[in-house]
Amino acid sequence: MLNKSIIAILVLIIVVVIGAGIYAGTTQIKPTSQSNSTDIPTITSNNDNTSDNNSQNNSGQTMISASEAQNIAKTAIEEPNATAGTPNLVEIDGQMIYVVPVIEGGITKGQIEIDAYTGKVVGGAGGVA
DSSP states (O other): OHHHHHHHHHHHHHHHHHHHHHHHHHSSOOOSOOOOOSOOOOEEEOSOSSSOOOOBOTTOOBOOOHHHHHHHHHHHOOSTTEEEOOOEEEEETTEEEEEEEEEETTEEEEEEEEETTTOOEEEEEEOOO
16 A cells, blocks of 8 residues: 555656646747857847837947848848848847847748947857758
């Protein structure tokens, strides 16, 4: 009788752990990009991803708009069927950056990072194989 109780408790624990794993796997925040890189900096969102932004940095430079960042990203995309998604304004290592997803066939394949003040492409990740 004791063995059956122990087995029942173990089965119950296993079911709870599996259920918790499934729940955690389905409630994750959807990433804005997929990257093959393992050296990804910490990104802090500024919660202003689509509006035109006239903020200035300490040098008095005016930030480019999200639509300008998207147009810059379009010129940097080399894949013929890929498009630039909606830019997200984030702070990476103290620098304001627009992260623009590169989308192909409805799937985010990578990203292009654009300096929010200079409009220069400063990085990116991913890409199509």
